[in-house]
Amino acid sequence: MAVIVQNAADVELFGLQQEEKKKTHGDASELVSDGGFKMPENNAFGQSFRDYNNADSERQEIVERTYRLQHINQTYDFVKQMREEYGKLDKAEMSIWECCELLNDVVDESDPDLDEPQIMHLLQSAEAIRKDYPDEDWLHLTALIHDLGKILLLPQFGQLPQWAVVGDIFPVGCAFDKSNVHYKYFEENPDYKNPNYNTKNGVYSQGCGLNNVLMSFGHDDYMYLVAKENGTTLPSAALFIIRYHSLYPLHKCGAYEHLMNGEDRENLKWLKIFNNYDLYSKSKVPIDVEEVKPYYLSLVEKVVNLVVDGNTVVYSIQSFVESM
């Protein structure tokens, strides 16, 4: 039972056939300039984007509290336990659109740029990228689902605390990089003083590839697990986007690059493109959900048609944190 299933020859998946895949992957950096996306100077609150120090004060307090708790509690051991528990994906089933609708009730407390329900964000980013890359429907679908992992915040999914679901992510098991937002709070993380974990490479080796690196747990990793375990047919760049779109220290500041391998570097080009739409499409201008719904349902349908044995995604809903 899966929405996105590895299927015979990946037939015409999202118009991205193997040959084209190579071509478009190779051209990723060129596409950055071709996209024509105009970045707005200010966010929905009239401030600069990702300003963690001078944002509207009430909002800033909420955001800072989320990061403080995230930095203190996301340890190597915590991440391992969470991945094990949530990797089971044995607690609930639903369609992609149903899941999008659940995000009507989710507000992300790590985000200084948006306090709208998350379904708006999904559609705003998907519509923005669709406008500039009309033929890359795999990108539209990737944008639509990239933040679905935030359902972990909802009561019916265990109601994980915000710090275990949202916010920028970072590798655990090696030294925290100073470019992380609100870096100072890592000093209270038990791993900060652990000699196994606080060197540049920590438990990893140079160039080992991000796939071998544990990231702080959250909506990125969870949605990646959901897609992968359901045998997704999305291209590897899409999975990379889903899994690392919150890794701002790397894709915005170049931190942790020594852990990447060649495939990561290729996929990073797509992530950098995607990031413009993820970040700069956040605004107070709403999308008419009913108007765009048929298009996204048709994308989902396209995936479902490839499925052999069902049309649902499996989500883990067990409240691991409560049972810890």
Ligand SMILES: O[C@H]1[C@H](O)[C@@H](O)[C@H](O)[C@@H](O)[C@H]1O
């Ligand atoms: O506050 C945001 C939000 O949680 C996003 O979903 C995440 O991808 C970003 O990295 C983060 O800065």
Ligand SMILES: [Fe+2]
């Ligand atoms: Fe996200």
Ligand SMILES: [Fe+2]
């Ligand atoms: Fe997002």
